[in-house]
Amino acid sequence: MTKPAHEKIYLWSGLIFLTIFAVMAIIGPFVAPYSPKWEKPLDFKGSTPITAPSPPDHENWFGKDQRGRDFFSLMLYGLRQTLGFVVIISLVRVTIGGGIGVWIGMAEKGERAKFRFFKRKKHSSMTGFMGSIPTIILLIILLSAPTKYFSYWVLVFVQGFILVFFGVFPVASTIAEQTRQLAGRLSVLVSRVMGASKSWLIRKHILPMLKETFMILFVQDLILVLNILGQLSLFKIFLGGTEIKAYNAEELKYYSKSFEWVGLIGQNKDWAMSHPYLAWIPLLTYFLLLLSFFLVLKGLEARFQRMYNRYPYL
Numbered sequence: 001m002t003k004p005a006h007e008k009i010y011l012w013s014g015l016i017f018l019t020i021f022a023v024m025a026i027i028g029p030f031v032a033p034y035s036p037k038w039e040k041p042l043d044f045k046g047s048t049p050i051t052a053p054s055p056p057d058h059e060n061w062f063g064k065d066q067r068g069r070d071f072f073s074l075m076l077y078g079l080r081q082t083l084g085f086v087v088i089i090s091l092v093r094v095t096i097g098g099g100i101g102v103w104i105g106m107a108e109k110g111e112r113a114k115f116r117f118f119k120r121k122k123h124s125s126m127t128g129f130m131g132s133i134p135t136i137i138l139l140i141i142l143l144s145a146p147t148k149y150f151s152y153w154v155l156v157f158v159q160g161f162i163l164v165f166f167g168v169f170p171v172a173s174t175i176a177e178q179t180r181q182l183a184g185r186l187s188v189l190v191s192r193v194m195g196a197s198k199s200w201l202i203r204k205h206i207l208p209m210l211k212e213t214f215m216i217l218f219v220q221d222l223i224l225v226l227n228i229l230g231q232l233s234l235f236k237i238f239l240g241g242t243e244i245k246a247y248n249a250e251e252l253k254y255y256s257k258s259f260e261w262v263g264l265i266g267q268n269k270d271w272a273m274s275h276p277y278l279a280w281i282p283l284l285t286y287f288l289l290l291l292s293f294f295l296v297l298k299g300l301e302a303r304f305q306r307m308y309n310r311y312p313y314l
Contacts, residue, residue, distance in 0.1 A: 007306065011299025017292035025083045028076035034069070036077050036259060041068035053275045063277050065268065066253065067245075075282060078259030082289075085160070085239060085260070086229070090221035092164050097171025098214055102206060104172065105179025106198055136231050138162055152257055155241040163225060171217060175210065182209050212304040219297040226262070226290060233266025261286050 041052040052068035054060070062071035150158075182188065188205050196204075229239060236242055238256035245253045256263030261282045268278035 007299045007302035009299075010295045010302065014292050014295030014297075014299060017288065018296065021079065021083060021289060021292065024076065025080040028079050032070075032073040032076040034073040036069065036074055038070065038073070039068045040064070043068075053271065053278060055275070056277060062281050063275070065278060066271070067255075071264075071278065071281070074259045074264065075261065075285065078256070078261055078264060081239060081258040082226075082229075082260040082262070085156070086222055086225045089160050089163050089167070089225050090218055092160075093167035093221055093225075094171055094214060094218045096164070097168035098175045098210075098217070100168065101172040101175025101177075102179050102202055102210070105176040106183055106202060106206065136228060136235075138166070140232075140235055140237060150241065152240045156239065156258075159239065163228065167221065167225075171221070174217065175213070178210065178213060179206055182206055212300075216297065216300055216304070219293055219300065223290060223293045223297070226286075226293070229260065230262040230265070230286070233262045234269075236266060238263035238266065261289070 043050045043052075043054065052064045053066050054064045054068075056063040060070050060072065062075065065071050065074065183201075183206070185205075188201060191201055191205065232238070233256075236254040238254075238258065239260045240256070240258035243255040243257050245255065253267075255267050264282040265279060265286060268275075268282070272279040
């Protein structure tokens with residue numbers, strides 16, 4: 001099989017999976033058989049009582065969780081939160097970071113001297129420092145306060161703001177370095193000598209040459225943000241806040257308020273042995289979503305590399 005055939009398989013299979021996920025995220029809450037507030041912790045089959053959690057059956061396709069909620073419905077509701085949050089955060093990070101990077105990369109020597117913060121050395125050390133701080137550490141510290149004092153959307157905004165803030169610096173560093181290299185190309189230098197403004201050079205030269213880089217960075221960031229949410233769930237920090245239920249003086253249970261998929265994995269990890277469907281079903285769908293992003297990324301990288309090898313002067 002030729003390389004173009006490989007890249008098409010990667011790209012189109014990933015896009016097909018992502019399209020299915022996107023459609024499910026849109027229609028999921030409308031087709032879910034039960035509301036996320038529906039709970040039935042005790043059921044009867046004949047005269048035999050069955051307590052939640054219970055395994056999958058014809059009424060509850062993915063079974064019930066600890067509180068007797070239909071797990072299939074929770075996943076349909078949670079997919080919109082998972083996919084929507086990841087896409088929005090990655091888009092904002094790449095857009096802001098890319099804009100800062102292009103501006104820094106196109107700065108003249110005099111401008112870098114005037115704004116010392118954006119000197120190449122200082123900029124590189126700053127972006128390297130900020131990019132090296134694990135976002136999860138700050139999130140754990142910040143969200144260790146009781147979440148009951150904050151509304152769902154306030155917590156989503158805080159989590160998103162922190163992820164965006166610490167995500168723009170690595171993107172800006174990458175784009176700034178590539179912009180400096182592109183600014184030294186003959187076509188850009190000729191346009192500059194002929195009197196082209198910086199904004200014109202950015203619109204007509206730099207951004208068209210960076211579009212492939214932006215696309216790859218965006219897909220890479222989707223994977224990164226999704227992984228960060230997965231790490232947070234291991235510490236019982238879920239998107240939109242954590243609901244804590246006290247069943248007795250010694251037993252506390254932690255639940256995701258948004259039902260996002262990695263949160264469902266985190267809240268159900270203790271049930272992986274006794275009720276494996278509660279952990280393995282969201283885990284497998286999470287890996288399938290990650291695989292979809294990876295296939296798209298692999299296809300884009302192969303396609304752009306082949307185009308560059310064929311037309312290295314473009």
